Amino acid sequence: MLWETVRLAFTAIIRNALRSFLTVLGVVIGVAAVIAMVTVGQGSSEQVSSNVESLGTNVLVLRSGARMMGPGTRDTAPAFKLADVEALRELTVLSAVAPVVSASETAVYGNTNRSTSITGTTSDYLEIGGWEIARGRGFTTLEDKSGANVCIIGETVRTSLFGATDSTGETIRVKAISCEVIGLLTAKGAGSFGQDQDDIIIMPVRTVQRRLIGDQDVASVSMQLASGVSTDRGISEIETLMRERRRIEIGEEDDFSVTDMKEIASMLNSVNSVLTGLLSSVAAVSLLVGGIGIMNIMLVSVTERTREIGIRLAVGAQAGQVLMQFLVEAVVLSVIGGVIGILTGLGLAYVAARIMVIPFAPNASVVLLAFVFSAVVGVIFGYFPARAAARLDPIEALRHQ
Amino acid sequence: MTAPLIELRGITRTYGEGEAMVRALDGVDLIIREGEFVAIMGPSGSGKSTAMNIIGCLDRPSGGHYLFNGVEVATLDQDQRALLRRNYLGFVFQGFNLLARTTALENVELPLIYKGQPRAEREVRAREALNRVGLEGREHHHPSQLSGGQQQRVAIARALAGEPMVMLADEPTGNLDTTRSREIMELLRRLNREEGLTIVMVTHEEDMAAFASRLVVFTDGRVVRDEPVTEGAA
Ligand SMILES: Nc1ncnc2c1ncn2[C@@H]1O[C@H](COP(=O)(O)OP(=O)(O)OP(=O)(O)O)[C@@H](O)[C@H]1O
Ligand SMILES: [Mg+2]
Numbered sequence: 095m096l097w098e099t100v101r102l103a104f105t106a107i108i109r110n111a112l113r114s115f116l117t118v119l120g121v122v123i124g125v126a127a128v129i130a131m132v133t134v135g136q137g138s139s140e141q142v143s144s145n146v147e148s149l150g151t152n153v154l155v156l157r158s159g160a161r162m163m164g165p166g167t168r169d170t171a172p173a174f175k176l177a178d179v180e181a182l183r184e185l186t187v188l189s190a191v192a193p194v195v196s197a198s199e200t201a202v203y204g205n206t207n208r209s210t211s212i213t214g215t216t217s218d219y220l221e222i223g224g225w226e227i228a229r230g231r232g233f234t235t236l237e238d239k240s241g242a243n244v245c246i247i248g249e250t251v252r253t254s255l256f257g258a259t260d261s262t263g264e265t266i267r268v269k270a271i272s273c274e275v276i277g278l279l280t281a282k283g284a285g286s287f288g289q290d291q292d293d294i295i296i297m298p299v300r301t302v303q304r305r306l307i308g309d310q311d312v313a314s315v316s317m318q319l320a321s322g323v324s325t326d327r328g329i330s331e332i333e334t335l336m337r338e339r340r341r342i343e344i345g346e347e348d349d350f351s352v353t354d355m356k357e358i359a360s361m362l363n364s365v366n367s368v369l370t371g372l373l374s375s376v377a378a379v380s381l382l383v384g385g386i387g388i389m390n391i392m393l394v395s396v397t398e399r400t401r402e403i404g405i406r407l408a409v410g411a412q413a414g415q416v417l418m419q420f421l422v423e424a425v426v427l428s429v430i431g432g433v434i435g436i437l438t439g440l441g442l443a444y445v446a447a448r449i450m451v452i453p454f455a456p457n458a459s460v461v462l463l464a465f466v467f468s469a470v471v472g473v474i475f476g477y478f479p480a481r482a483a484a485r486l487d488p489i490e491a492l493r494h495q
Numbered sequence: 496m497t498a499p500l501i502e503l504r505g506i507t508r509t510y511g512e513g514e515a516m517v518r519a520l521d522g523v524d525l526i527i528r529e530g531e532f533v534a535i536m537g538p539s540g541s542g543k544s545t546a547m548n549i550i551g552c553l554d555r556p557s558g559g560h561y562l563f564n565g566v567e568v569a570t571l572d573q574d575q576r577a578l579l580r581r582n583y584l585g586f587v588f589q590g591f592n593l594l595a596r597t598t599a600l601e602n603v604e605l606p607l608i609y610k611g612q613p614r615a616e617r618e619v620r621a622r623e624a625l626n627r628v629g630l631e632g633r634e635h636h637h638p639s640q641l642s643g644g645q646q647q648r649v650a651i652a653r654a655l656a657g658e659p660m661v662m663l664a665d666e667p668t669g670n671l672d673t674t675r676s677r678e679i680m681e682l683l684r685r686l687n688r689e690e691g692l693t694i695v696m697v698t699h700e701e702d703m704a705a706f707a708s709r710l711v712v713f714t715d716g717r718v719v720r721d722e723p724v725t726e727g728a729a
Pocket of ligand 2: 543
């Protein structure tokens with residue numbers, strides 16, 4: 095009899111093709127949306143944490159101005175000078191110290207050009223940022239200090255200016271500077287905010303100060319903690335030194351800030367959790383929409399189903415047999431919808447991950463959750479109206495309008 | 496004389512409450528024995544269908560006693576009544592009540608599914624029943640593709656297919672022309688005489704009632720006449 099019931103359920107599914115299709119669609123929408131959204135959210139989280147790891151946890155950044163995250167930090171605090179950098183170098187808690195001066199300029203080679211970001215710094219910068227030289231060489235100590243017309247370029251810049259030819263030894267022009275390309279950086283790919291890290295030209299700090307910007311200011315200082323030194327100790331030594339150099343009285347606020355990469359990491363994480371939250375709410379809404387869809391279909395068809403139940407009861411079916419048929423029908427539709435939904439959701443998430451260049455991170459518990467939710471909705475709205483009908487006297491069910 | 500198969504004692508059925516209360520059946524006493532062919536007549540609204548539904552265990556009376564084969568039906572639970580319908584009763588509805596989007600054959604097979612018959616046997620029997628009512632060649636038509644009379648014959652075939660002990664037919668020829676009606680009545684009379692099928696049939700036509708062996712007339716929810724049909728009328 096069980097087999098017969100399953101057969102009856104399948105017959106009913108085929109016979110009510112439209113109703114079955116819409117029910118399956120409801121389940122598919124809910125399940126696919128949840129899986130796609132959550133998988134994408136998960137992927138971007140993974141991306142963020144791997145970026146955070148690559149940032150290095152022992153890196154500190156010193157900036158002028160009071161502590162504040164994001165733009166709008168501009169105030170009257172004086173900029174740093176190279177002398178400050180030299181003073182920081184004396185600290186034993188730091189293993190590398192690099193001034194950073196940035197500008198946005200157009201680099202020209204022959205008749206091709208590319209607008210990119212120019213970073214003026216020293217060799218230490220490569221070490222702190224984890225950059226490797228793919229070809230050529232880094233700055234010599236003399237070049238670090240002198241302001242020679244040399245530069246190291248990122249892979250993106252190389253591709254766009256030189257195409258297939260080798261760049262080393264060639265001369266590019268940035269504004270008034272003609273500089274020799276002495277090295278090529280190993281490609282790093284997309285950064286924490288999706289920016290292209292390889293779209294960069296690195297020059298000695300003095301070259302940029304003198305020839306591009308025209309002042310002696312250092313915008314920020316990147317530093318690496320010596321091994322075994324705690325972040326707190328490093329920060330406190332830097333703060334003490336800078337307060338002294340900038341003559342800040344006891345009780346006065348710092349007019350500079352030292353940022354730990356952990357803070358940047360936590361900011362990235364909080365941005366990411368907002369994103370994940372947003373995706374999750376979209377997913378929840380889709381789940382609800384799917385659920386309401388299923389509910390509507392079931393309620394609309396309740397009259398027809400009640401009459402069908404009346405007929406079956408009249409020819410001798412027991413309530414349990416009829417209910418089993420409807421239960422099997424609901425389960426089968428939910429399972430079909432669930433499987434299609436899972437595949438669709440994972441497919442969408444995969445495509446999205448490829449486009450957004452984030453890891454594809456499917457999560458079994460989310461898949462299960464979405465599936466169970468839809469199945470429950472399907473079964474509840476498929477089963478309970480049927481149960482109400484099956485409890486009636488056959489004639490009542492047949493009279494149902 | 497055989498023991499009563501169907502025994503109604505003081506059966507009442509009311510609809511609604513208070514002012515709006517309708518007494519569809521108002522104390523019906525009726526005994527039907529195995530092998531009888533009973534025609535029920537009476538004006539519209541006199542309670543014929545209501546009585547048939549109660550006899551068919553599709554509905555329950557508001558009062559009185561209904562004994563089927565000596566068993567008080569009121570003491571049976573829902574599932575037991577379902578078994579009674581399944582194993583002993585075949586019902587032809589005034590309004591057919593066929594499953595939509597389902598072929599004639601499958602409609603006729605329906606009671607056999609619940610009887611637990613294997614598929615192959617079901618199909619053979621359902622075809623046989625359809626042939627009996629003159630619907631060969633229409634096995635795979637859906638109710639919506641059949642005329643009213645054809646649908647009615649599918650409903651009759653469905654009731655016959657289960658080989659019930661009692662056939663309850665509520666105006667089984669209401670949608671048929673005289674020739675078809677007579678064919679169906681001949682069939683019922685043959686089943687009654689040759690196979691001992693007990694038949695209770697509601698009809699509005701004297702001609703059809705003449706095929707029966709006994710005539711019961713309802714008026715206002717009561718039995719007002721109960722007499723044998725004079726042989727040779729049909
Ligand atoms: N579900 C119901 N709710 C309320 N009243 C009902 C219901 N079913 C039947 N009735 C009433 O019960 C009475 C008997 O109805 P029933 O259907 O038994 O008549 P009938 O003799 O079969 O008539 P017809 O020859 O027209 O089929 C009628 O007055 C009818 O209005
Ligand atoms: Mg009637």
